[in-house]
Amino acid sequence: MNLSSPILVFFITIIVLSVLRFxxxxxxxxILVRCWRSFEDRFCAYQIFKVPQFNDLFQENQLYHKxxxxxxxxxxxxxxxxxxxxxxxxxxxxxxxxxxNQVIRDSFLGARVQWSFENYCEGNGKxxxxxxxxxxxxxxxxxxxxxxILSVADQIKQKNEEIKLFMNLEKNPNENGRWASxxxxxxxxxxxxxxxxxxxxxxKADLELFLKxxxxxxxxxxxxxxxxxxxxxxxxxxxxxxxxxxRFLSFDVYDIDISNVSDDSDLKMLxxxxxxxxxxxxxxxxxxxxxxxxxVSLSGVLNFMDGIVSCCGEERVMVFTMNSKDEIDQAxxxxxxxxVHIQFPLCDFxxxxxxxxxxxxxxxxxxxxxxxxxxxxxxxxFNSG
Ligand SMILES: Nc1ncnc2c1ncn2[C@@H]1O[C@H](COP(=O)(O)OP(=O)(O)OP(=O)(O)O)[C@@H](O)[C@H]1O
Numbered sequence: 470m471n472l473s474s475p476i477l478v479f480f481i482t483i484i485v486l487s488v489l490r491f492x493x494x495x496x497x498x499x500i501l502v503r504c505w506r507s508f509e510d511r512f513c514a515y516q517i518f519k520v521p522q523f524n525d526l527f528q529e530n531q532l533y534h535k536x537x538x539x540x541x542x543x544x545x546x547x548x549x550x551x552x553x554x555x556x557x558x559x560x561x562x563x564x565x566x567x568x569x570n571q572v573i574r575d576s577f578l579g580a581r582v583q584w585s586f587e588n589y590c591e592g593n594g595k596x597x598x599x600x601x602x603x604x605x606x607x608x609x610x611x612x613x614x615x616x617x618i619l620s621v622a623d624q625i626k627q628k629n630e631e632i633k634l635f636m637n638l639e640k641n642p643n644e645n646g647r648w649a650s651x652x653x654x655x656x657x658x659x660x661x662x663x664x665x666x667x668x669x670x671x672x673k674a675d676l677e678l679f680l681k682x683x684x685x686x687x688x689x690x691x692x693x694x695x696x697x698x699x700x701x702x703x704x705x706x707x708x709x710x711x712x713x714x715x716r717f718l719s720f721d722v723y724d725i726d727i728s729n730v731s732d733d734s735d736l737k738m739l740x741x742x743x744x745x746x747x748x749x750x751x752x753x754x755x756x757x758x759x760x761x762x763x764x765v766s767l768s769g770v771l772n773f774m775d776g777i778v779s780c781c782g783e784e785r786v787m788v789f790t791m792n793s794k795d796e797i798d799q800a801x802x803x804x805x806x807x808x809v810h811i812q813f814p815l816c817d818f819x820x821x822x823x824x825x826x827x828x829x830x831x832x833x834x835x836x837x838x839x840x841x842x843x844x845x846x847x848x849x850x851f852n853s854g
Contacts, residue, residue: 513607517598531744532615535622536598540584541565542625545573569596577614580606627719635723635747637730637739647735647742653722655712662706662713663823665847668811672849675809676718679786692776696787698754698802700794701813707790710813711750720786721747727757733769740773748786755791758801774806804852812848 519533540546546565553566567573573584582602602611634655635648659669679695686693697714699707715722723743730736743749751757757770774787794802794810802810816824825831 511603511605512601513604515600515611517600519596519598532619533596533598535619536584537566538622538625539618540567540573540575540598542621543573543575545575549573577610577617580610580614582606582610582614632715632719633721635721635743637726639729647739648723650721653712653715655709655716657709657712658716659713661827662710663820663827664706664710668847668849672714672809672811673717675851676714676786680718680784683783692785693783694776694785694787695809696774696776696789696807697809697811698789698791698794698807699811699813700755700791702792702815705813705815707813708752710811711748711788711790714786714788715748718746718748718786720784723747723749725749725751727751727762727765730765732764733766733772736765736769736773740776743785745784747784748788750788750790752790753792754789755793755797758797771801771806774801802852808852810848810850810852814847 517533517536518530520530541564546552546567549567549571551568551571553568555564555566567584567586569586569588571585575582575584580602582600584601585599587597587599632653633650634653635650637647638649639647659673662669675695683693699710701707711722714720721744723739725736725739727736730739740749751770751773754770757765758767761767774789776785776787789807791797801807822837825834
């Protein structure tokens with residue numbers, strides 16, 4: 470035995486005595502609790518409410534909607550032990566939805582995260598999505614991860630081309646908001662619209678330019694919106710053209726029924742509850758302005774058209790229809806309020822032949838006169854941009 474052995478024994482004895490003293494003061498359970506707490510302290514949680522609390526507008530949280538779309542697309546949802554099945558808007562379409570308290574794991578840039586659907590108000594089904602991740606990863610991945618989710622959800626929406634028609638059916642808001650939605654199934658597209666070919670190209674180019682002009686609008690300090698006036702006699706294809714525009718843009722349609730609007734602030738609230746990337750429609754604006762309804766004032770309508778209150782959302786196309794704009798005060802249609810005017814003429818013979826071809830597959834008929842196809846009466850006027 471050399472000299473270091475007694476010193477070693479001395480130190481080992483001291484350590485053993487200290488551990489015994491520590492254990493005599495602290496029960497094993499306490500140690501376990503401490504370990505668990507320090508493990509839990511590493512995590513943080515974020516809640517995404519379906520309808521934000523204290524939101525009098527009952528406006529659905531778009532982040533909730535997009536995160537649900539994203540989670541539904543993950544293979545982990547299919548692998549989950551308990552998943553709800555729903556039919557989709559298309560035939561034979563099946564949608565998976567996680568059940569309450571089921572957990573789904575995902576990873577992003579090497580970090581692991583965990584999602585769960587939870588009810589924050591037992592009984593009435595108010596739902597929230599909870600994201601859990603470590604505090605260490607929070608700083609580096611939270612924002613990029615959420616941005617990633619938003620862009621994946623947008624891509625899924627575009628791929629599915631599933632657009633919705635929203636209608637304001639009742640005057641009083643309820644828990645689900647002011648808008649009721651159904652899948653938008655109007656069959657009109659830019660291809661099926663019968664109109665002057667040049668005009669169709671101009672409209673498509675205008676819409677495409679609008680989509681790319683976010684920076685331009687921001688630089689000028691304008692709300693990123695574009696307004697169209699479609700005018701012409703009844704049955705000349707204005708509503709079909711709105712459907713074709715929505716399909717071309719893959720935007721949802723919000724069709725405002727003024728008779729279900731209780732006052733100017735209700736009109737504002739409806740606009741606030743529309744989402745970005747949408748077409749907002751007021752049909753028969755001329756009738757509305759002539760009849761001067763009691764509930765909604767002219768200034769309420771003009772503010773709506775200016776999009777003053779729409780500054781909290783972006784990428785909106787507003788469409789107003791009229792039978793005729795002759796009697797309308799020019800201030801209502803001034804540039805900025807309405808950017809593009811498109812006239813829809815009565816059907817001429819060449820338009821009739823195209824419609825017969827589109828709807829009935831009749832290309833030639835003995836009653837059809839030969840001659841060049843020329844559409845007459847279509848007119849487009851750009852007020853701005
Ligand atoms: N230019 C067109 N191209 C394709 N279809 C058209 C055209 N014009 C009219 N139609 C067809 O005629 C029908 C009536 O058209 P639509 O409802 O779009 O007209 P509208 O101008 O909106 O009428 P209203 O002002 O009464 O609402 C639809 O079935 C539509 O498909």
